[in-house]
Amino acid sequence: MRFPINLACRMAQYIAGKKIFAVQKFPLVLMLEPLHRCNLRCGGCGRIREYADTLNQELSVEECIDSVKECDAPIVSICGGEPLIYKGIAELVDKVLQLGKYIYLCTNGQLLEEKLGLFEELAKTNRLVKQRVFWNVHLDGTAAQHDSITGQAGSFAKALAGIAAARRAGFYVYTNSTLYKQSSVDDLLALAEVLSERKIDGMMIAPGYGYDVLQSDVSSLSENEFFLTRRETYKMFQEIRWRMRRFRLTATPVYFDFLCGERDLPCAAWANPTRNIKGWKGPCYLITDKHYAGYRELIEQTDWTNFGFGRDDRCKDCLMHCGYEPAAVLFGNRFRDLIRTALWQLQ
């Protein structure tokens, strides 16, 4: 199974319910950022740069829970910044699970081994911790590649130790790798071999995005030297599809077609709304025109027809999962797509 069967069934039931009632725009994954502070400073990270003036601020656990209720997506991705430096992280996870949600807990893994005890303790009173929390550890390549992107020697080894500890403790563990110009499929293959030995549950590979805010601050490289163009992304994913087919990648078949340039999809950024210290970030996880006071305002006051490839220049090289993975799930509904997705999920 690519993802646990209970999660796949929950999502299928949720989407079917929305479609029966002809709801046009609904959330699949809430991107919840309780803080933007981080213990790393990666070259491709927009968050620590865009939110440099609020790095010392945090959402309270209550504000986070109010946002989870307000948006009501079945999956909550707790990200940041680094969520493991958020003091209320165990309480937040506990309360989100009590609301019946699934959690992607995104981390750079530097504190994973050290903080795992918090979650093992929580699992004694809340059995859902080991059933509905999916660790999502950021690894951009093997040691040399990853450490050069994070700018910190030893960050790969630390994350890997955290992954091994989480697997030994019986947690679901996935990884998340972002591709830049300096990435190579050879290195990803080597990473996948290492991760297979640790028996991780799956590997997400996504193209990076050239945030406006980064253009003058990417390790002294210009945007064009750091981020992949659309064509380069297609080429790299065609190679990944061929050479990495024996590994458990988490991109759905329809989204993978899109990443390989074999299929068009509309951007569905409205399905993955982002809530952070400044409000509800619009229009998407990547670009910011405005922060809205509430989820409804974000959905109703944004003209979604303005966004996506060919509509806004900032979208021209974006193939990111936050806009297009939900589109692949919601609009890849030809019979052949459903069969391919079902078979893929069973592998």
Ligand code: SF4
């Ligand atoms: S670990 Fe994540 S949040 Fe921290 S700097 Fe790197 S990309 Fe940004």
Ligand code: SF4
């Ligand atoms: S295509 Fe969608 S997800 Fe990508 S930058 Fe544009 S609005 Fe955001």
